[in-house]
Amino acid sequence: MSIDHLVGVDLGGSHYTAALFRPDGTLLDCRSVAETIRGDAEGVLARLSALILQILAWHNVSPQNAVIGLGMPGPQDRRRGVITKAHNIGWYDVPVTAPLEERIGSRCFLENDAVAATCGEWWQGAGQGTRHLVGLTLGTGLGGGMLVHGRAYYGAEDIAGHFGHLVIDLNGRLCPCGVQGCLEAYVSTGGMLKTAAEIGLHLPEESGVKPLSELAAVGDPQAGEVFRRTADYLAAGIASIAHSVNPDKVVVGGSIALAGELLFGPLRERLAERVFPAARGSLVVEPFALGDRSAVYGAAIQAWHRSREE
Ligand SMILES: [Zn+2]
Structure with a gap:
């Protein structure tokens, strides 16, 4: 199994964005969906999984060959992949990496959204x-x-x-x-x-x-x-x-x-x-320099680094 594509996700208070990259930083696709994130963790994660699967399919990328970075609000337990107390979206003790890995079939990594934005600016901004x-x-x-x-x-x-x-x-x-x-x-x-x-x-x-x-x-x-x-x-x-x-x-x-x-x-x-x-x-x-796309870039590159450290 070789990873040749990266997906970055940015989940905000009123929308989520998923983008597909090559490891060299080339942006292949980027889609945003506006919806109410507050409270409805299960529904949002189901629809986000479907969007990512669609993007991978459009570009003929097999989920096993992609790694997914999730830029999401904290506080969170990054290593366990759980959002612990995100007051602004009302998600408490919500596991995110496990259900997404199960639905999509790609390795997923959780990242604080502001850390992701900073990493994105470092990588391509x-x-x-x-x-x-x-x-x-x-x-x-x-x-x-x-x-x-x-x-x-x-x-x-x-x-x-x-x-x-x-x-x-x-x-x-x-x-x-x-x-x-x-x-x-x-x-x-x-x-x-x-x-x-x-x-x-x-x-x-x-x-x-x-x-x-x-x-x-x-x-x-x-x-x-x-x-x-x-x-x-x-x-x-x-x-x-x-x-x-x-x-x-x-x-x-x-x-x-x-x-x-x-x-x-x-x-x-x-x-x-x-x-x-x-x-x-x-x-x-x-x-x-990347505007509101910094976090999708950074979530993607962090997932790439973390997958290679495992
Ligand atoms: Zn304070």
């Missing part, structure tokens, strides 16, 4: 050629991942890279994790809307940060101030990462990063003030 890479995904939460010497680094208990819970203010806002002052309580959709409300700009929560970006883009001073404050908070977090991990590059993706220079402009200015001069040369902050 903005992190290509780096030795030490940190990735941040800014959306409803703040996810993180890192590669050290070109390998995903997980730490002793798979907790490494949870940069959303770097504390930037001891007496700050309460984070969903129960601790005060975590970076995620400021640099996330909800965090930015809170910052906006603090300066008198009240926006509906359900539309995310898009209205804020649109206002800032046409020069609204309050919306611009929200991006400057967010960049300041994020710079405090990235400075801590620079001084503890010292990566070659930090790549930043997710819905908030789509605001582009509204965020990256003030972020680079603040970083220049906060980071040791010795680390500045190696500290480059760039947006994801």
